[in-house]
Amino acid sequence: VNIKALSLKTIxxxxxxxxxxxxxxxxxxxxxxxxxxxxxxxxxxxxTPPQDWNLLSxxxxxxxxTWTLDGExxxxxxxxxxxxxxxxxxxxxxxxxxxxxxxxxxxxxxxxPELLEGTYRAYRNIPVFKVTSTExxxxxxxxxxxxxxxxxxxxxxxxxxxxxxxxxxGKLYMATFDAPRLHYFDKGLEDxxxxxxxAVLP
Amino acid sequence: VKAIFCAGVGLLxxxxxxxxxxxxxxxxxxxxxxxxxxxxxxxxxxxREDDESERSLSNSPIVIRDEGLNTYxxxxxxxxxGFDRCGSARIYVIKEPTFxxxxxxxxxxRVYSGMLLRMRSEAELxxxxxxxxxxxxxxxSLNQFKSHRSGTDLLSWAALLASMSPSYQSRSNFExxxxxxxxxxxxxxxxxxxxxxxxxxxxxxxxxxxxxAASEVWQNLMKEIEASTSARGLKKPRFDRIxxxxxxxxxxxxxxxxxxxxxxxxxxxxxxxxxxxAEISKxxxxxxxxxxxxxxxxxxxxxxxxxxxxxxxxxxxxxxGELFRLRGNQRDYINASQFYREATILxxxxxxxxxxxxxxxxxxxxxxxxxxxxxxYLSLKPEATDAKxxxxxxxxxxTE
Numbered sequence: 001v002n003i004k005a006l007s008l009k010t011i012x013x014x015x016x017x018x019x020x021x022x023x024x025x026x027x028x029x030x031x032x033x034x035x036x037x038x039x040x041x042x043x044x045x046x047x048t049p050p051q052d053w054n055l056l057s058x059x060x061x062x063x064x065x066t067w068t069l070d071g072e073x074x075x076x077x078x079x080x081x082x083x084x085x086x087x088x089x090x091x092x093x094x095x096x097x098x099x100x101x102x103x104x105x106x107x108x109x110x111x112x113p114e115l116l117e118g119t120y121r122a123y124r125n126i127p128v129f130k131v132t133s134t135e136x137x138x139x140x141x142x143x144x145x146x147x148x149x150x151x152x153x154x155x156x157x158x159x160x161x162x163x164x165x166x167x168x169x170g171k172l173y174m175a176t177f178d179a180p181r182l183h184y185f186d187k188g189l190e191d192x193x194x195x196x197x198x199a200v201l202p
Numbered sequence: 203v204k205a206i207f208c209a210g211v212g213l214l215x216x217x218x219x220x221x222x223x224x225x226x227x228x229x230x231x232x233x234x235x236x237x238x239x240x241x242x243x244x245x246x247x248x249x250r251e252d253d254e255s256e257r258s259l260s261n262s263p264i265v266i267r268d269e270g271l272n273t274y275x276x277x278x279x280x281x282x283x284g285f286d287r288c289g290s291a292r293i294y295v296i297k298e299p300t301f302x303x304x305x306x307x308x309x310x311x312r313v314y315s316g317m318l319l320r321m322r323s324e325a326e327l328x329x330x331x332x333x334x335x336x337x338x339x340x341x342x343s344l345n346q347f348k349s350h351r352s353g354t355d356l357l358s359w360a361a362l363l364a365s366m367s368p369s370y371q372s373r374s375n376f377e378x379x380x381x382x383x384x385x386x387x388x389x390x391x392x393x394x395x396x397x398x399x400x401x402x403x404x405x406x407x408x409x410x411x412x413x414x415a416a417s418e419v420w421q422n423l424m425k426e427i428e429a430s431t432s433a434r435g436l437k438k439p440r441f442d443r444i445x446x447x448x449x450x451x452x453x454x455x456x457x458x459x460x461x462x463x464x465x466x467x468x469x470x471x472x473x474x475x476x477x478x479x480a481e482i483s484k485x486x487x488x489x490x491x492x493x494x495x496x497x498x499x500x501x502x503x504x505x506x507x508x509x510x511x512x513x514x515x516x517x518x519x520x521x522x523g524e525l526f527r528l529r530g531n532q533r534d535y536i537n538a539s540q541f542y543r544e545a546t547i548l549x550x551x552x553x554x555x556x557x558x559x560x561x562x563x564x565x566x567x568x569x570x571x572x573x574x575x576x577x578x579y580l581s582l583k584p585e586a587t588d589a590k591x592x593x594x595x596x597x598x599x600x601t602e
Binding site for chain 1: 315435492496497561565588591594595
């Protein structure tokens with residue numbers, strides 16, 4: 001066997017392999033079509049969008065998924081699908097040095113807004129955050145909580161948010177809608193609520 | 203190479219050796235030269251950019267625009283650096299729970315709320331403000347900009363020359379040069395911090411405040427960092443090591459030379475701890491809340507305990523209760539309940555303490571007591587934003 005010939009042959013193969021590695025789908029942003037039921041946030045939770053939405057490929061955590069109409073800075077719907085006890089809402093940057101608040105054992109519904117606030121403050125370095133209302137609400141056919149909040153984001157823009165959450169068998173299911181207080185929150189709120197109405201956990 | 207390097211970045215080489223000036227008490231600051239205006243294209247450009255950033259800062263939603271607080275801080279700055287000098291700085295209090303303050307070239311001083319939470323006296327505050335003012339007076343931002351420019355200019359030319367003789371040796375020489383230039387830029391920045399510390403202590407020595415407080419700031423910070431790392435189960439930090447990219451001298455070094463820089467006869471001076479506490483106390487609950495929600499148990503516990511050295515207040519007990527309840531171990535709820543109770547003993551109408559107590563008791567299975575606490579919360583704060591939710595946790599007859 002001619003060693004030189006062999007190595008010359010393998011070089012193109014390596015090139016092809018590396019080209020595949022480079023161009024392999026870096027999971028592009030997705031498209032969520034009207035009326036098609038889809039699973040969200042790697043959980044059993046499904047929604048049937050009443051209008052077209054965009055799915056962002058960036059995932060905050062294993063069980064988190066972000067949808068948007070015009071870009072996440074203008075309207076951001078994030079689903080948290082079945083976060084288990086002992087897990088944070090989003091992936092921790094550093095488990096030891098920058099731990100995030102976790103879903104607790106025997107968590108109360110009223111503690112969910114505190115969990116979201118703590119996550120936003122610690123994970124996104126948001127110094128101004130206020131929960132503006134907390135009310136009982138039904139979610140996925142269960143007793144749940146609906147809350148609203150307001151915060152100053154890192155771009156120094158004030159954003160408002162509305163979230164609905166529930167705990168099923170110890171797992172946390174939540175959907176949040178975040179948008180700039182100026183114009184976009186009011187503009188997108190009904191679209192978010194309409195999407196949320198279709199959420200089902202079989 | 204070293205000779206060429208030093209010629210190229212002379213500015214950097216002049217500051218190699220640690221200054222002997224840091225071992226004796228700091229001299230009084232030089233006489234005030236009057237209102238300073240930027241000189242030359244670099245400085246004028248830097249100030250112009252900075253004016254722009256100050257304009258957006260002054261409209262920023264994270265600035266605390268409380269007149270009383272701002273007047274007080276300005277007063278402390280003037281007390282520290284002198285009434286002639288202090289007019290050239292504008293203070294902005296930023297709501298951000300970290301220990302920091304910055305000064306930019308045109309005299310914009312940013313003071314972080316987390317710093318105010320950690321200070322224990324006017325003298326400590328004056329030490330920080332004086333240090334920041336020292337950066338301004340010595341025009342550190344400009345010098346740093348220039349040193350970065352000379353350093354990177356040198357590297358650009360060196361990269362060009364190295365590419366002209368593509369040998370292994372020239373590549374390796376270039377890489378060595380790169381490491382030493384970057385290392386010296388960081389070292390230069392640390393020396394600027396030392397210089398600002400020296401000048402800051404100069405101000406403090408000439409003021410009416412106790413200069414020894416400057417060193418105590420760093421001693422407290424080291425204790426806090428230790429508390430934070432030990433609660434997180436991390437290795438004990440080393441406070442005497444300088445990392446390659448450190449922007450500041452290590453805390454132990456600063457604590458050491460700041461103590462030496464303070465004039466001994468200043469030790470008996472007033473440090474204004476009572477005045478400071480009186481001014482800041484109304485902000486403590488809010489700043490503590492911001493700190494607690496950072497999820498740094500050790501540091502928060504250290505801060506609460508050190509604030510409580512002068513006596514526990516209802517606000518401090520409440521904050522401690524929240525801290526333990528939010529950590530959420532089963533044993534934490536028991537401690538939290540006790541802390542909330544202490545808060546309600548000192549202040550019987552503290553609605554949020556009853557809320558915390560109720561939620562903590564729910565967790566430990568003491569449902570009846572929990573419901574009593576929660577209905578007390580609702581009766582004290584019927585318009586609470588979570589009133590409906592809390593109401594669901596109480597049986598009907600209790601809410602009536």
